[in-house]
Amino acid sequence: MADSTTESTNHRSTPADILRSVARPLALTRAGMVAERIVRAFWPLWSVLFAVLAALMLGLQDMVALWVVWAVAAIAGVTTLWALIRGVRRFAWPSREGALARLDATMRGHPIRASLDRQAIGDRDAASSALWAAHQSRMRARLGEARGVRPDLRVADADPYALRYVALLALCVALLFGSVLRVQSVTGMGPGGGSELATGPTWEGWIEPPAYTRKPALYLNDINAESVSVPEGSRVTLRMYGEAGALSVAETVSGRPFEQSDAQAQETAQAFDIARSGRIAVDGPGGRAWDVMMTADAAPGVARAGAFETTWDGEASLPFQATDDYGVAAGTARISLALDEVDRSFLLEADPEERPAIEVPLPMPIAGDRTEFEEALVDNFSRHAWANLPVEITFQVTDDAGQTGTSETEVVTLPGRRFFDPMAAAVIEQRRALLWTRENAGDVAMILRAISHEPDDVFREAKHFLRMRTIRTNLERQSENGLTLEERDELAQALWDFAVLLEDGDIDDARERLARAQERLNEAMKNGASEQEIAELMQELRQATDDYMRQLAQQAQRDSEQNPDMPQNPAENMMQMSQSDLQEMMDKIQELMEQGRMAEAQQALEELQRMMENMRVTQGQGQGQQSPGEQAMDDLAETLREQQGLSDQAFRDLQEQFNQGQQGQQGQQQGQGQQPGQQQGQGQGQGNQPGQGQQPGGQAGEQSLEDSLANRQGALRQELNRQRQNLPGGGSEAGDRAAEALDRAEGAMDGAEDALRENDLAGAIDRQSEAMEALREGMRNLGEAMAGEQGQQPGQQGQQGMAEGQDPGQQRDPLGRDTGSNGQTGTAESMLQGEDVYRRARELLDEIRRRSGEGERPEEELEYLERLLDRF
Structure with a gap:
């Protein structure tokens, strides 16, 4: 029974059946x-053929002497023969057994060889035969x-310098930039002449316009007309083929000397540029001639198209x-000082540097046609240094041909930034005098000292005066030994920054400039x-209004940056609406003035002033x-x-304690007998709040002060x-985050209170x-939580965008301010006449605090003063 099973299996698994099951992968493997073997045997042959074909397609044979062509052809022929013989000797057709062995080696266990094997021993043993049958199955x-085995086509070991890729690259270049038609020129180089020599000499020619003209090249062999028009x-380029001297070129378009033209007439290749109209002729068998009309390249032009x-x-x-x-290639504007037009008065009398x-x-x-355009x-x-002075300005442009076009020199005023603030304008004027010549340094320092003689009258803030004094001191010190260019430039930069600081200032400065511009226009x-004067003042008013609106926008932006998580109100939209209204109002005023209706224009200007007074946007809750x-x-x-x-x-x-400690040590060293406790008591007494007594001893006074601060904390x-x-x-x-933050704040306050009771001022400051x-x-x-509850709707945020100055109520408070039903407090009257508003406000606030600390005053007055302090 077992013998019959084995014979049946062997009959179904003959070698032919086994090989038939792998016939396709075996054929693919053998083809690979x-x-x-072809690649490894013949790669030198096709490399040589590629290189020779690339040289012929590029026309290299036409660029060298005939003997060089023959020498290269001989070397190429020998190399080709050697490569062919080498390939034939190394090539061997792969056998079927070799392909079968390569395919079998790629599979685990070599199944092909195992399937073709026969049992050598134990074939009569049933168990052994069954095991063998199972293994073969x-x-x-x-x-x-x-699966078919992929061939290994790498020949890097035989070609370490990658010469085959060099030949392939040359062929690709020839296919892109060469022509197969150039290969036929080599047929005329053999002995006995080729087909071209049999038919006579020939020629070839092109005319290539300059690249910047963007015109196509002309192939002379295809031009049948007797005349041609080309750019300058x-x-x-002309090439002659055939017997040397059979063809010659005559031309009158290049402007070359006659001797040079005659010497090159017999050459096989000529190239020259067209510099004028004339004639080009190819003399000889099959020659032709053309009348060339040269289109001259015009020079570019440039001119000013408007005012600054x-x-x-x-x-x-x-x-x-x-x-x-x-098309214009590039251009420059050259600006020089028109010295004859400058008003040489005051500090400009000296000759400038x-x-x-x-x-x-x-x-x-950047894109488009440059033949005619308008830019700015x-x-x-x-x-x-020449800002706001007469200058001569000249435009100059060039084209790709190198030609230049220049505009007429015109005298204009070089524009610069206008400074409306009188002090800023004075600083800029002195800066210009310093840049005019360094000899003005002494006079500039003297003028700066004069205009800052009464700082309280001219400077809004003390830091402005201190900065002016620093600049003036440096100028006086450096001018004693003569200013260098670097020192002059540093001082000029400092003066510029100071003037910009004075001019830009803050929103209050912009409001003052706007009011000044309105007042000047009203007086005019x-x-x-x-x-003309009214037009200039109107322009000044427009610029001051734009500056004021810009300051409002910057202030709103700064507020949003400082409090990014606070809910935003629509003040910006209201401000944009107001700016549009203001522009319409100013246009109306200018139109009325142009029509001569000054009374109506003045009334409109007063309305504009009221509108600007109401520009400060507030936010309320309705009634x-x-x-x-x-x-x-x-x-x-x-809080x-x-x-x-x-x-x-x-x-x-803490500062007073530190200073008093140093003073106490110095007093002990000098033997003056002054006690540290007395100094400390005096120092601390200066910082006491109203109602706080001063202890006799320094330690007692200090402890009392710290206890007072701790109690307040x-x-x-x-x-x-x-x-x-x-x-x-x-x-x-957001509400939970607010509660957590306030919980941390309460804990920090508790720590600050403990630190104050322990006289640890540094620790208390940190906790505070x-x-x-x-x-x-x-x-x-908390702001985020409120915004989330109210849906961030403008209508739910209360009456936003309310402008001050709306019809107030008829009641006035004891300070003469109007109080309206909407909770707004203020007055339209001018309560200060040229005083420093900020200093006066500080004085009033200090006076209110002083009076609130006087216990002998009536209770009603004290309550009113406390309400004022709570509000401001």
């Missing part, structure tokens, strides 16, 4: 072996996994227009000024009432201000704890800083 099952500078336009910061824009027949002319590249269109030169010359209309969220925000803001005051007081006390902590109980926004994520930071974070989170 053929390709592999398993191997035959693996035959289905057979076109390149003519200047922005508020001095950025100037000057339009110009340029033309060229093929030599300065190079200003050369600014002209902007060119944009630059800022405000910091230059009343006094019957000329139309003077606040929502619980807004009340909580106000309470937290008041933050009080915490800031406590921190400032603690810092001042404790009271503030209790107030914060009370505010936390009624905090809105509970349940929301933590409390203020936590308070700010809590306010931001």
Whole structure:
């Protein structure tokens, strides 16, 4: 039974059946072996053929002497023969057994060889035969996994310098830039002449216009007309083939000397540029001639297309227009001082120092046609020494041919930034005098000293005077030994920065400039000024208005950056609407003035002034009432201000302790007998708050002061704890964050109170800083919670965008201010006549605080003073 099974299996698994099951992968493997042996045997042959074909397609045979062509042909022939013999000797057709062995080696267990094997011993044993049959069945099952073996076509070991790739690259270049038609030229180089020599000599020619003209090249062999028109500078290339001297070239377009032209007439190749109209002729069998009409390349042109336009910061824009027949390549604007036109008065009487002319590249269109265009030169010359002085300006443009076009030199005023602030304008004038010549340094220093003689009358802030004094001191010190260029430039930069600081200032400065411009325009209309003066003042008013609106926008942006998590109100939209209204109002005023209706224009100007007075945007709650969220925000803001005051007081006390300690040590060293406790007691007495007594001894006074600060800190902590109980926004994520932040603030306040009781002022200041930071974070989170509850709808945020000055109520408070039903307080009357508003406000606030500390005053007055302090 077992013998019959084995014979049946062997009958079904004959070698032919086994090989038939792997016939396809075996054929693929054998084909890959053929390709592999061809590549390895004949790669030098096709490399040589590729190189020779590439040289012929590129026409290299036409560029060298005939003997060089023959030498290279002989070398190529020998190399080709050697490569062919080498390939034939090394090539061997792969056998079927070899392909079968390679295919079998790629599979696990060599199943092909195992399937073809026969059992050598034990074939009569049934168990052994069964095991052998099972093994062969398993191997035959693996035959289905057979896949053709990929050939190995790498010949890097035989070609370490990759010469085959060099030849392939040369062929690709020839296919791109060469021509198969050039190969036929080699047929005329053999002995006995080729087909070309049999038919006579031939020629070939091109005319290539300059690239910047973007015109196509002309193939002379295809031009049947007797005349041709080409641009100036076109390149003519002529090639003659055949017997030397059979063809010659005669031309009158290049302008070459007769001797040079005659010497080159017999050459096989000629190239020259067209410099004038004339004639080109190929003399000889099959020759032709053309009349060449040269189109001259016109020089470019440029001219100014308008006047300078200047922005508020001095950025100037000057339009110009340029033309060229093929396109403008580049251009520059040259600006030099028109010394004869300068008003040589005051500090400009001296001869100016030599300065190079200003050369600014002209902007060119990035895309589009450059044959005719209009652009604008944009630059800022405000910091230059010639700003606001007459200058000569000249435009110059060039084309790709190198030709230059220059505009007429015109005298214009070099624009610069205008300074409306009188002090800033004076500083800029002295800066220009210093840049005019360094000999003016002494006079400039003297003038700066004169204009800053009474600083309280001319400077709004003390830091402005200190900065002016520093600049003046440096100028006086450096001018004693003569200013260097570097020192002059540093001082000029310092003066510029100082003038910009005075001019830009803050929103209050912009408001003052706007009021000054309105007042000047109003006076000009009343006094019957000329139309030109009124136009200039109107332009000044527009610029001052733009500056004021810009300051409003910058202030809104700064507020949003400082409090990014606070809910945004639509003040910006209201400001944009107001700016549009203001522009319409100014257009109306200008139109009325142009029509001579000065009374109506003056009335409109007064309306404009009222509108500008109401530009400060506020936010209320309707009928003077606040929502619980807004009340909580106000309470937290008041807590933050009080915490800031406590921190400032603690810092001042720490400084006094440090200074008094140094003074006490110095007093002991000098033997003056002054006790440290007395000094400390005096120092601390200066910082006491109203109602705080001073102890006789230094330690007692200091301890009393610290206890007072600790008590105030404790009271503030209790107030914060009370505010936390009624905090809105509970349940929301932002509300929870606000509660956590206020909890941290209360803990920091508790630590600050303990530090104050232990006389650790430095530690108290640190904890107070933590409390203020936590308070700010809590306010931001509370604002987010309120915005989330109200849906951030403009209509739910109360009456936003209310402008001050709306019809107030008829009641006045004891200070003469109007109080309206909407909770706004103010007056339209001018209560100060030229005084420093900020200094006067500080004096009033100090006076209110002083009076509130006097206990003998009536109770009603004290309550009123406390309400004023709570509000301001």
